[in-house]
Amino acid sequence: GQQVMQIPQYQHVQEGExxxxxxxxxxxxxxxxxxxxxxxxxPVFLIQLVKSxxxxxxxxxxxxxxxxxxNSSLHITATQTTDVGTYFCxxxxxxxxxxxxxGTGTQLKVxx
Amino acid sequence: xxxxxQTPKFRILKIGQSMTLQCxxxxxxxxxxxxxxxxxxxxxxxxxxxxxxxxxKGEVPNGYNVxxxxxxxxxxxxxxxxxxxxxxxxxxxxxxxxxxxxxxGSGTQLSVL
Numbered sequence: 316g317q318q319v320m321q322i323p324q325y326q327h328v329q330e331g332e333x334x335x336x337x338x339x340x341x342x343x344x345x346x347x348x349x350x351x352x353x354x355x356x357x358p359v360f361l362i363q364l365v366k367s368x369x370x371x372x373x374x375x376x377x378x379x380x381x382x383x384x385x386n387s388s389l390h391i392t393a394t395q396t397t398d399v400g401t402y403f404c405x406x407x408x409x410x411x412x413x414x415x416x417x418g419t420g421t422q423l424k425v426x427x
Numbered sequence: 428x429x430x431x432x433q434t435p436k437f438r439i440l441k442i443g444q445s446m447t448l449q450c451x452x453x454x455x456x457x458x459x460x461x462x463x464x465x466x467x468x469x470x471x472x473x474x475x476x477x478x479x480x481x482x483x484k485g486e487v488p489n490g491y492n493v494x495x496x497x498x499x500x501x502x503x504x505x506x507x508x509x510x511x512x513x514x515x516x517x518x519x520x521x522x523x524x525x526x527x528x529x530x531x532g533s534g535t536q537l538s539v540l
Contacts, residue, residue, distance in 0.1 A: 419468065
């Protein structure tokens with residue numbers, strides 16, 4: 316079945332450092348979504364990428380979708396303590412119905 | 428709008444007991460989903476529904492049942508609870524499919540002892 320892996324599993328950074336998480340799918344995706352889950356909270360939608368090679372920005376966050384539509388990345392510039400949480404990618408396979416497959420997540424901790 | 432509401436927030440079950448996790452949404456969404464999240468892991472799809480009266484299995488359906496008699500409600504039934512079902516359960520909904528974001532409830536933390 317479809318697998319979506321994320322690396323790294325954990326990342327500790329000092330406030331102000333940059334952070335990147337990578338998402339890789341075993342199959343080509345029709346679209347990919349990113350979610351953030353704060354500690355003790357529920358996943359909250361951040362963004363969706365649809366086009367091959369697409370790049371989207373939200374303030375300090377930059378999202379990319381690979382040319383082959385099998386990988387994606389989330390980059391945070393100058394992390395802040397409010398960025399703490401787990402970031403998940405979730406991909407939908409072309410012709411795979413209504414189901415999103417979530418990645419394993421990257422837990423980000425930001426230290427002062 | 429309340430969004431997606433899950434009850435209860437916490438529950439402890441003994442092995443072999445049964446229970447129903449409730450999920451309701453007031454956004455008139457067609458699609459509803461049940462996920463489980465184990466510590467340090469991603470979310471695994473248990474069951475989903477594309478509309479009232481229609482349900483389908485996800486990745487990890489064994490030990491669970493669902494029903495969807497109305498657009499708003501999508502309860503998850505655990506029969507004969509087992510320790511392997513200790514997890515955090517999230518209900519989610521979306522208006523349509525594919526290119527629609529998911530709205531999640533606040534989750535139910537379940538322990539089976």
